[in-house]
Amino acid sequence: MNARCAFAFLWLAYFCHCTLSCPALCKCYSRRAEVVCNEVPLTEYPSEGLPKNTTMLTIQFTNITSISEQHLSATPLLKELHLYGNHLQHLSSNLLRGVPHLNTLDLTGNKLTDLPADVFSHAPLHSLVLKNNLIEKAESEWLPDNSNLTWLDMSGNHLRKIPKDLLQKLPHIENLDLSNNRLEAISADSLDMLTKLERLNLQNNKLEILDASLLQNTRNLTYLFLSQNKLNKIPENLFQELTQLKILSLDENQLSHIPPGLLDQLNSLDEEGLDLSSNPWLCDGKVEYLWRWIQKNKKKLFLPEIIRCVGPQSLSGRSVMSLTESELNLQS
Template identity: 50%
Template sequence: MDLRYLLSIALGICCWYGALSCPDLCNCYFGQESTEVICNNIQISVFPANGMPRNTTRLTIQYTNITTITGEDLLATPLLKELHLSNNMIRNLSTDMLIGVPHLHTIDLTGNQLMHLPSRVFHHAPLDSIALKNNLLSRAEADWLPSNSNLTWIDLSGNRFQKIPAGLLQNLGRLITLDLSENKLEDIPAGVLDLLTLLERLSLQNNKVRTIDPLAFKGTYALSYLFLQYNRLEKLSPTLFQHVKELRYLDLSGNHLRHLPDGALDPNVLFVDLGLNPWHCDAKMDYLWKWERKSIEVRQEETKAVCALPVVLKGRPLASLSPDELGVKEE
């Protein structure tokens, strides 16, 4: 084969990839439409810009000693679409961090040391997904994101929030998934979720929630999966879920519930987990007993509700009780 022909092919490849370079200690994978760079578990403390392919579309830097990311760092990757920065030592982000990555749709900052974020930090890219899981955040500001944010998925779990970040949520009208689990939330007030009309999945498990306002879910019409397990709920409003017509899965396990009010599950929830609550199996459980028996008949599903009191019924599944044992009349 003609040597000049081979050289022209080689030159074309180099031009296509912006030179087949790769940062030291990292792995690079080149494709016709994408280039992935992975810098995993290496001893670096600054962004590895040297040797970074300019056509990088997916960048993963994890388990390093990097403490900050700036806009200047990311100028090395103008075509970037996904940025994964989990489990580093990042304490600071710059306001202009994303100004040079106009195609970025996903950023993962899980497991870092972030306590505060600057204003407009997520303004310069059309982000669809943000993960801030397992950081040190106690507040989330509205100006982190533009008012017309495209965000559909955000993970704020494992932080220090004591209140649902209402200011941030007011800019997230397209949000589909919100994870606020493993924080220190104590209540769910009315109004904070009202603008999330497209929200389908809400995770609030492993908090300290004691109260939920009866109108807390008034605006979340599309909600399908709601996780409230392992909180401190002692009672629920009978109309709490009346506006949620699409609720398929509801997890209330591991709370302090003793009774469930009449009508609480009337929006036709498909599956409910009520396990690990101190249910008091008396006549006040008539509604739940009938609901569960019907659910078993129609869907072959149990709510896992088990009696804690009276002592004579302790350990018995609610659905297994006879009308006489529960003290109700069978219709």
């Protein structure tokens, strides 16, 4: 056998090993270098048999409780790792050191609590999902300075605050989801570095007030979700820079009034893009601005007829849009 034939034989053997090997209980798709282990009785990470050329790996709804740097080093070309709905409780600080091409990491629905420093610092992640875990405290040390993240989802955890130092490491972030936590406040300048932010989800937290300057540098914001909080006041200039905003949800808060001019800059709102329902609107003289805005912008409101007064008693239950000038003691 000459040298050229020998080389071809060795290359073919390596290729066949990479494409034909597959862990037990998993499915391998050689053409797209993908491995899927879905709803199978795995108790350990399936390192053995993983093709080295794997670029996408999904392990979901299994009984795996741990994952290590050694496990991931079996697939050095990995770009996407989806670990949805397992029983992971801990991650090592060097977890991603063996996957230098990893750009997507989804850890949704595990049992993660405390995460070590530098845990996400060894791979060029663009998307990180930590949704529906048991995390009580977010740490800036998780990420490198000037992180590449464009998508961060920490919804459905037990966070009471989000560190300003962590957010300032996200200059490229476009989607930030902190919904379904226990956030009580967000510091005034915590979003200043997020100039590329397009989507911010803060719904279902415990926010009572937002600083007037919070959104002054997020001029690219197009979706803002603030529903199901405890907001009782909105600063007059909060939305002043959001000229690109298409969707704004403020439903299920404690708003009785909004300040004059609050909505004037929101010319880009989609049809039915603003939700103000399920707030205790007080239909006294201070409701004039909201009433006049609704008359001119009905199409931009989601179900405007259910934006209702809770007081005074004579107007209780009435929709704000149905009120007349005489009922509000207004002059034409």
